[in-house]
Amino acid sequence: MTRPKKVPLRQCVACEAMRPKGELLRLVRTPEGEVLLDTTGKKAGRGAYLCPDPSCLELALKKKRLEKSLGQPVPPELVEALREEMKRRCQGSGA
Template identity: 50%
Template sequence: MKKRKTPLRKCVSCQERSDKKTLVRIVKTKEGEVFLDPSGKANGRGAYICSLECLEDAIKKKALSRAFGIEISDETYEKLREDLKKHGK
């Protein structure tokens, strides 16, 4: 049986490539809503983060805003922090 390739993704903050399953996906929908996607299957543009520290760094660098092409509000960042803490990264 043929072995499948494991998809790799890059953290928007530290730029480190890692297995897709070890990273956390953040999604921007067509409506402009930004949220954490633990399933990794929600429709929309995705960006990946490897940890809470990288999320904080991405906020400082505005890496998520650049990745999605929109300005992200402080309330949205706070919600992402809470969700990431619940997710355990």
């Protein structure tokens, strides 16, 4: 009898909901100190997860939760990239 594969769960830094890793957006602070959007979920470095919901992004920015989790400020161009990725995911899901 085979066991079902365990789905890794991660917590959104904004709403603190536990969701499957694949549903969340991951930001990573690389060992070089660069903050990036990690679309693969496998880049090396300190990660922070965020629901693909604009309200979670706004809450995380307002309360500086991404900065606290990553240990440094999030560049404005990355915030814009996150907003674009969220729009793309919403359109892709038919919402």
